[in-house]
Amino acid sequence: MTWTQIYDPMHSLALSSLLAAIPIIVIFYLLAIRRTPGQIAGILALTSALLVAIFAYKMPVGLALTSAVMGALYGIFPIYWIVITAIFIYNLTVETGQFEIVKDSIATITDDRRLQALLIAFGFGAFLEGAAGFGTPVAISAGMLVGLGFNPLYAAGLCLIANTAPVAFGGIGIPIIVAGQVTGIETMNISAMVGRQLPFLSVIIPIWLVVLMAGWKAAMEVLPACLVAGIAFASVQWFSSNYIGPELPDILSSLACIIALTIFLKSWKPAKIWRFENEPAPTLVANRNALTLGKVLKAWSPFIILTVMVILWGLKPVAAMLDAVTLKWVVPGLDKLIVQVAPIVKQPTPMTALYKINWLSAAGTGLFIASIITSLFLGVGPERFISIFFKTLRQLIKPLITIPSVLALAYIMNYSGMSSTLGLFLAGTGSLFPFFSPFLGWLGVFLTGSDTSANALFGNLQAVTGQQVGVDPILTVAANSSGGVCGKMISPQSIAVATAATGLVGKEGDLFSFTVKHSLILAIIVGFMTYAQAYWLRWMIP
Numbered sequence: 001m002t003w004t005q006i007y008d009p010m011h012s013l014a015l016s017s018l019l020a021a022i023p024i025i026v027i028f029y030l031l032a033i034r035r036t037p038g039q040i041a042g043i044l045a046l047t048s049a050l051l052v053a054i055f056a057y058k059m060p061v062g063l064a065l066t067s068a069v070m071g072a073l074y075g076i077f078p079i080y081w082i083v084i085t086a087i088f089i090y091n092l093t094v095e096t097g098q099f100e101i102v103k104d105s106i107a108t109i110t111d112d113r114r115l116q117a118l119l120i121a122f123g124f125g126a127f128l129e130g131a132a133g134f135g136t137p138v139a140i141s142a143g144m145l146v147g148l149g150f151n152p153l154y155a156a157g158l159c160l161i162a163n164t165a166p167v168a169f170g171g172i173g174i175p176i177i178v179a180g181q182v183t184g185i186e187t188m189n190i191s192a193m194v195g196r197q198l199p200f201l202s203v204i205i206p207i208w209l210v211v212l213m214a215g216w217k218a219a220m221e222v223l224p225a226c227l228v229a230g231i232a233f234a235s236v237q238w239f240s241s242n243y244i245g246p247e248l249p250d251i252l253s254s255l256a257c258i259i260a261l262t263i264f265l266k267s268w269k270p271a272k273i274w275r276f277e278n279e280p281a282p283t284l285v286a287n288r289n290a291l292t293l294g295k296v297l298k299a300w301s302p303f304i305i306l307t308v309m310v311i312l313w314g315l316k317p318v319a320a321m322l323d324a325v326t327l328k329w330v331v332p333g334l335d336k337l338i339v340q341v342a343p344i345v346k347q348p349t350p351m352t353a354l355y356k357i358n359w360l361s362a363a364g365t366g367l368f369i370a371s372i373i374t375s376l377f378l379g380v381g382p383e384r385f386i387s388i389f390f391k392t393l394r395q396l397i398k399p400l401i402t403i404p405s406v407l408a409l410a411y412i413m414n415y416s417g418m419s420s421t422l423g424l425f426l427a428g429t430g431s432l433f434p435f436f437s438p439f440l441g442w443l444g445v446f447l448t449g450s451d452t453s454a455n456a457l458f459g460n461l462q463a464v465t466g467q468q469v470g471v472d473p474i475l476t477v478a479a480n481s482s483g484g485v486c487g488k489m490i491s492p493q494s495i496a497v498a499t500a501a502t503g504l505v506g507k508e509g510d511l512f513s514f515t516v517k518h519s520l521i522l523a524i525i526v527g528f529m530t531y532a533q534a535y536w537l538r539w540m541i542p
Contacts, residue, residue, distance in 0.1 A: 002350065003063060004339045005417035007424055009056050017425035019056050020418035023049035023409060024446070027492060032516055035509030038496050039398050042405030045492075049409050053416035064412060066334040070355055071411025075404035075493075077357060079135060079449075081364035083399065083497050086139035086306075088392045089371050090147070090501075093302045095388050096378045099147050101299035104291055106148065110265050111273045113150065114210045114222050118229045120144050121159045122206055123258040126166035126233070130250020131310040135449075135497040136363060137163055140306070142501040151276060153507070156498035157514040158209055160489035164522060165202040165233065166250040167451050167485040168194050172314045173246030175451040175481055182459040183477050187246060192542040193478035195241025195249065197529055198485065199234035201522065202253070206230045208518070214274055222270050225261060232260035242542075251311075302374040306367060313366035322361035329355050334415070343427075343464050344420045351415065399500040402508070406492035410448045414457060419447060423458050427465040434469075434534035437462060437476045438483020438526040442519070445484040449493030454484045471534045472541050479530040486523040489515040 010016040026048045030041035050068065053059040093099045106116060120141050128137035138159045145155035168175055169191075176194060180187035206226040210219040219226065236253040244252075297304075312318055336350035359365060375385045413419045422443060426436045440462060444454025458480055466476035488494055495508050495515075504511060533540050 002337050002339050003060055004341060004348075005344075005420065006057055007344070007417050007421050009058070013421070013425050013428060016421050019052060020413070020421040022052050023413065023418070024443075027406075027409075031492070031495070031509045031512035035507075035513070037398070037506040038492065038499065038508030039401035039405065041508065042402045042409065042492060042496075046405045046409045046412070049412040049416075049418070052418065053412055057416045057418065059416045062333055063338060064416065066331065067353075067411045067415040068408040070331055070334065070353060071408035072404035073355060074411070075407030076400070078362040078364055079407065079493065079497075080396075080400060080403050081362060082135050082367065083139055083364075083403070083500055084392060084396055085364045085367035085371060086136050087143060087396065087501055088389055089302050089306055089367060089374060090140060090143040091388055091392050091395075092371060092374055092378065092380060092385075093299070094147060095384075096380060098299040098302070098378060101291070101295055102144075102303075103148050105296045105299065108291065109262060110269075111275075112222070112270055113276060113279075114214055114218065114274050115225055115261075115265065115270070116148060117145065117150075117158050117162075117209055117213060118206050118225065119258065119261060120148075121155075121162040122165070122209065122229060122233070123254055123261065125159055125162050126250055126254035126257065127307070128310065129163060129166040129170040130248070130254060131172070131307070131314050135494070136310070136367070137166075138494060138498050139501040140303075142498055146502050149276075149279065152502040152504050153510060153514060154213055154276075156502045156504060156511050158213060160494060160498055160511075160515050161212070161518050162205060162209055163488055163494075164485050165198065165205050165237075166254065167445075167488050168198055168481040169237075169241065169246055169249040170451065172316075173248070175455050175484075176246035178452050179455040179459045179477050179481060182456055183463040183473065185463065185474055185477055189474050189542045190478050190481070191246035191249075192242045193474050193540075194246075194481050195238050196540050196542075197478065197482040197526065197533075199238045200529065201485075201525070202234035202237055203227075203230040206233075212518070218274050221272070221274070224268060225264060225270075228264045229257050229261045233257040298377065301377045302370070305370045305373050305377070309366040309370040309373075310363065313361065313363055319361050323358060325360050326356050326358040328357075331355055338415055340417075340420075343424070344461055346460070346464075395503075396500050396505075398505045399496045402496040403493060406449070406496065409492075410453070413447055419444070419457055420461070423461050427461055431469060432531075433465055434471055434476065434479070435527040435531040437466070437479040438486070438523055438530055441480035441482065441484030442487035442523045444480070445487035446491050449488070449491040451481055451484040451488065454487075455480055472538070475530065475533055475541050479526065482530070483523055483526045486519050486526060490519045 027045035030036040125137040125141035142159040206229045236256040240249040331353035334353035462476040463473040466473035
């Protein structure tokens with residue numbers, strides 16, 4: 001027996017949307033107001049989603065529970081697997097004492113915390129997003145900032161906000177490719193349109209980060225460096241997305257940013273070095289003088305190896321070869337038993353439910369292999385290797401509850417039709433839809449933690465609604481990705497990864513409160529931008 005999704009169970013789209021929003025309201029309330037630990041907030045939000053799905057949307061109990069289990073399994077693998085392997089590599093570097101040399105080498109470029117944040121959170125984080133995505137950039141870059149001496153809350157928050165710039169082209173461009181697949185729109189057109197929106201954010205994000213951590217006056221002291229980082233990133237992001245394709249913008253623009261900023265800092269220094277309040281002045285001059293190229297390369301070898309493996313795992317021929325041993329299961333009791341109908345899809349479509357363990361091609365496996373190679377470079381024996389791995393596992397016990405529960409919540413909302421109800425409500429805003437279009441993507445990424453999943457969830461709805469209101473669907477589909485990047489920083493999945501990387505497990509509410517206003521402000525900026533492009537700047541649409 002199949003079950004057909006119902007998008008308006010209350011016979012009033014506004015009331016149905018309010019009902020569908022209950023799990024989101026629950027998790028917002030628990031994280032932002034009550035500052036509840038993530039694992040508790042995740043479980044309570046999941047429980048509310050199950051109750052709404054079963055009693056209001058009349059979703060059969062078996063289908064509801066099975067979809068939740070499938071989401072939880074996806075949370076464990078590949079998402080949790082990426083988190084644990086990324087933090088394991090960082091822990092290897094710390095436990096062997098090599099991170100002290102990493103800190104000294106970064107200090108030879110700049111002692112200034114503002115500029116270190118630009119190099120690591122904005123530049124290196126974007127590179128990791130482009131090559132791997134799925135939590136890797138926040139896990140690695142936030143951990144590095146904490147190791148450098150950053151306040152853990154600021155390290156996590158800055159990395160989440162910095163991750164705004166590259167998310168749409170993350171994982172070798174997979175969000176844009178998926179948007180093209182689900183809508184039938186030429187991928188290159190979507191890539192070009194996103195590349196005519198996000199560079200405006202990319203220019204201001206470095207300034208935004210520094211203002212957030214140090215205040216306006218301190219930000220103006222390093223304005224030249226912020227502009228170098230932002231303009232280098234944004235210009236290459238625009239060019240590569242418009243003339244090369246969606247696969248390389250993040251990698252090329254982040255490299256341009258890091259190289260341009262490093263060269264600039266060789267000839268320009270801020271008037272005074274900024275560090276956190278009550279933080280002692282740097283006393284590493286003697287250590288820096290003792291640095292040799294060999295020592296620096298050895299200390300950085302874990303991150304060099306990580307980078308090589310991430311790029312290698314992202315190459316299509318390599319990924320295809322590694323995928324040959326992927327284990328796949330059709331999920332019994334769920335696969336093709338739920339039918340999506342218009343206007344979410346063009347014609348009634350049974351939803352597939354395929355769970356796969358891509359144990360070799362998963363980014364986390366690439367990182368684990370990188371950790372094995374790293375241990376050989378750093379002289380870590382098997383016994384110590386296993387000891388550090390289990391120490392990392394103990395560090396990440398609570399995220400093993402949080403991440404699966406929020407992924408289960410996302411799957412329940414998708415398979416029950418609740419996400420579609422919220423999407424249809426926003427789509428009913430008529431001529432104002434271009435402004436609200438990015439908020440669909442924002443909602444999708446908040447729920448799923450992934451711009452790719454948000455495009456799969458709402459891409460077709462964006463295209464159909466755009467046509468209905470007389471706006472080019474290329475713009476609305478692109479806005480789904482561009483708006484989605486603003487939701488990444490508050491996605492419970494991203495929050496769980498960031499707190500795990502910075503030792504803030506149990507403080508998810510604090511981090512959520514730190515990022516939520518920035519998420520909303522940036523989404524509003526994208527909304528106004530999309531509205532202007534829809535009616536006044538149509539020449540910007542490819």
